Amino acid sequence: MARMKFYCDAARCIECNGCVTACKNENEVPWGINRRRVVTIKDGVHGERSLSVACMHCSDAPCAAVCPVDCFYTTDDGVVLHDKDICIGCGYCFYACPFGAPQFPQDGAFGTRGKMDKCTFCAGGPEPDGSAEEYRKYGSNRLAEGKLPLCAEMCATKALLAGDAGVISDIYRKRVVNRAAASLEWGARLQRANFRAPDSGTGTETRKGHR
Amino acid sequence: MSFRPPPCRRVTRSGWICWVLLAGLALLVADLPAAAPSHDKPSAKVDDPGTDLWRFVRRRAPELRSLAEKGAIGPVTTQVKGVDTSVLINDKGQEWRLYRHRMLIPISAIVLGTVAVLLLLLYLAVGRRVPDPRETGKRLLRFVAYERTLHWFMAAIFLFLGVTGLTILYGRPLLIPLVGKESFSAMASASKEGHNLFGPLFLVSLLLFLQRFWRRNLYSRGDLRWLIRLGGLLGGDSPPAGFFNMGEKMLFWLLIAVGLLICASGLVLLFPNFGQGRLLMEGAHLIHTLGAVLLLATIMAHIYMGIATKGAMDGMKGGYVEYSWARHHHREWADEEEKKGRVLSEEEVRRRFGEARKIGVPEREAGT
Numbered sequence: 310m311a312r313m314k315f316y317c318d319a320a321r322c323i324e325c326n327g328c329v330t331a332c333k334n335e336n337e338v339p340w341g342i343n344r345r346r347v348v349t350i351k352d353g354v355h356g357e358r359s360l361s362v363a364c365m366h367c368s369d370a371p372c373a374a375v376c377p378v379d380c381f382y383t384t385d386d387g388v389v390l391h392d393k394d395i396c397i398g399c400g401y402c403f404y405a406c407p408f409g410a411p412q413f414p415q416d417g418a419f420g421t422r423g424k425m426d427k428c429t430f431c432a433g434g435p436e437p438d439g440s441a442e443e444y445r446k447y448g449s450n451r452l453a454e455g456k457l458p459l460c461a462e463m464c465a466t467k468a469l470l471a472g473d474a475g476v477i478s479d480i481y482r483k484r485v486v487n488r489a490a491a492s493l494e495w496g497a498r499l500q501r502a503n504f505r506a507p508d509s510g511t512g513t514e515t516r517k518g519h520r
Numbered sequence: 521m522s523f524r525p526p527p528c529r530r531v532t533r534s535g536w537i538c539w540v541l542l543a544g545l546a547l548l549v550a551d552l553p554a555a556a557p558s559h560d561k562p563s564a565k566v567d568d569p570g571t572d573l574w575r576f577v578r579r580r581a582p583e584l585r586s587l588a589e590k591g592a593i594g595p596v597t598t599q600v601k602g603v604d605t606s607v608l609i610n611d612k613g614q615e616w617r618l619y620r621h622r623m624l625i626p627i628s629a630i631v632l633g634t635v636a637v638l639l640l641l642l643y644l645a646v647g648r649r650v651p652d653p654r655e656t657g658k659r660l661l662r663f664v665a666y667e668r669t670l671h672w673f674m675a676a677i678f679l680f681l682g683v684t685g686l687t688i689l690y691g692r693p694l695l696i697p698l699v700g701k702e703s704f705s706a707m708a709s710a711s712k713e714g715h716n717l718f719g720p721l722f723l724v725s726l727l728l729f730l731q732r733f734w735r736r737n738l739y740s741r742g743d744l745r746w747l748i749r750l751g752g753l754l755g756g757d758s759p760p761a762g763f764f765n766m767g768e769k770m771l772f773w774l775l776i777a778v779g780l781l782i783c784a785s786g787l788v789l790l791f792p793n794f795g796q797g798r799l800l801m802e803g804a805h806l807i808h809t810l811g812a813v814l815l816l817a818t819i820m821a822h823i824y825m826g827i828a829t830k831g832a833m834d835g836m837k838g839g840y841v842e843y844s845w846a847r848h849h850h851r852e853w854a855d856e857e858e859k860k861g862r863v864l865s866e867e868e869v870r871r872r873f874g875e876a877r878k879i880g881v882p883e884r885e886a887g888t
Contacts, residue, residue: 329599
């Protein structure tokens with residue numbers, strides 16, 4: 310069985326938020342909730358990078374460990390899913406998650422948390438694959454149709470990759486090797502190949518051998 | 521440089537001066553390469569901006585904001601609105617998980633279990649042999665109806681909050697194997713909603729308690745002596761005490777202090793609509809649970825005292841206590857009441873209850 314993973318290539322992400330929009334549309338995500346978000350670091354200065362982040366479908370998922378009602382389960386594909394019929398909306402998964410993936414709709418007075426909602430790797434929920442009930446609660450089940458998550462499929466620069474961990478890491482490894490090769494060929498700094506230069510710093514050492 | 525600091529442990533005065541000069545020199549030297557780069561050695565180290573980036577990923581929003589203000593980095597932004605959305609990695613989440621699973625769940629089980637077992641042993645060894653207070657036919661009014669209502673109001677809420685809180689904490693290992701996930705989900709959901717609804721009422725009862733009882737719980741002369749002798753637990757006669765003894769006073773102030781802490785942290789957790797961050801909520805959960813375990817253990821001891829000290833519960837049931845009990849446990853208060861002529865006969869008390877039943881109102885009480 311596959312082990313499904315997301316990988317976001319920071320050298321490619323252009324912060325277009327296409328993944329966020331694709332996810333929201335494909336899964337009919339409730340108002341006020343985004344299962345995926347793009348975070349930009351060093352916004353507006355040299356070395357700016359963006360990363361698209363959602364549930365990373367951890368092997369040892371902290372959300373599943375802290376859930377007081379044990380509503381999480383991991384599918385054979387390594388996708389972490391949850392059962393909204395069991396979830397009580399306590400918010401513990403939100404505290405524990407490193408990526409801020411679990412989201413809660415406001416349900417009732419004073420912003421009381423409703424049932425948790427998060428990225429499903431476009432794999433639906435515990436209901437029968439492709440059922441209306443599943444779609445209503447969790448959004449589309451593309452995995453059952455043999456398709457990958459729409460966020461990655463729609464990514465214009467192919468920064469966001471989704472699929473089996475082995476395949477994803479092979480693609481990324483090739484990219485890194487190509488970038489390194491390009492930098493040797495063109496004599497650019499290795500750093501420049503992967504990340505833009507910093508604001509300050511002379512960098513004389515690394516310019517040795519520059520054409 | 522020929523100067524080398526002496527390797528001896530004791531630093532003389534001249535040694536100190538040398539150290540200070542050396543430090544100053546080091547500061548100067550550190551600034552030099554920027555002005556005059558050396559061509560012999562590799563010049564200033566250039567940080568890989570990539571390494572830098574990944575270092576920033578783990579930093580929290582406030583830290584990043586302060587760095588951004590200094591111009592060290594640009595701001596961290598996202599177009600998605602919500603709580604902590606611009607934080608990429610929440611590294612405190614794992615610490616919170618470890619606290620809950622490695623500390624809270626096992627340690628509170630050990631603490632509450634140990635206290636329960638010790639109290640049971642104490643009851644079997646001492647408590648059940650305590651005789652009923654000697655019947656003198658005389659009664660004293662200890663708690664008026666308002667105070668008793670307040671006490672049981674708070675007791676009911678406290679026990680409810682304790683049970684619902686423990687259900688959420690221990691349900692997964694203890695109840696799910698028994699009743700299954702679906703039934704437990706319903707129980708846990710009811711526990712959560714009930715906990716949220718009655719939590720604020722506990723704060724109300726706590727404040728009313730404080731308003732009603734704070735004066736009687738101030739430290740008074742002789743309390744320390746009572747505490748040193750543990751209220752006569754180690755044998756001998758009960759040391760004299762006023763309306764409340766030192767044990768009750770300590771319970772009261774612990775309840776107020778820890779209770780207010782629990783309520784404050786509970787309110788932080790109760791209203792996620794104000795957009796408080798995860799770090800604050802994780803901290804609030806930590807305080808909330810530690811305080812709750814402490815209070816639960818203390819209240820277990822309080823319940824034990826109510827059961828084991830025969831005659832004590834009467835004050836909270838009907839309001840009247842046996843005179844000999846008051847004389848034994850709260851000598852100063854009993855003497856004062858006697859001086860004021862507030863000692864009632866058993867018939868008088870019975871007549872009051874009877875009258876109350878006839879008229880259909882709570883009993884009339886002497887004084888408040």
